[in-house]
Amino acid sequence: HMSGPSLQMSLHFSSMDREARVLRYREKKKARKFEKTIRYETRKAYAEARPRIKGRFAKRSDVQIEV
Template sequence: TLGNGNMNTVESPRERPFFTSSEERLQKLSRYRNKKAKRNFGRKIKYACRKALADSQPRIRGRFAKNEESEANRE
C-alpha cells in the first residue's frame, strides 16, 4: 500500500483472491494437458540453404565445431 498525507491505499492485483469453479479448473487443466501432449520437439529446417550449410559444417560428437577444433581432433 502507498500513502500520502490523506493515506490513500493502492492494492496490487496479486493481493486479490482469484476463485474459479472446479469445473472451470478441470477444463483449464485438460486444455493444458492436450497442448502439452501436442508439443513438437522435432526440428524442422525451413530453408534449404540453412540445411546445406549445417550439413557442410564440421562436427565433433554430433555438435558443431570450429575448423581449428576439428583439425586438432583428426590428428
C-alpha cells in the same frame, strides 16, 4: 497471464472456469510432440555443412589439427 497486485485476487477461480482450464490443459498435453522438428531449413543446411570433430562443431582452423 496476470502479474503484480492482481495476482492474489485471481487466485481462486470459479469451478467452471477451473474445469475449462484443466480440460484445455489435458487437450494440449495429448497433442504434445517430442519428435525433433526443423524450423529453419537454412540453419539445418548450415549445420550439416559445418566441420565436426567427434560429432561436435569445430572451428575451421581446428580441423587440420585433429585429422
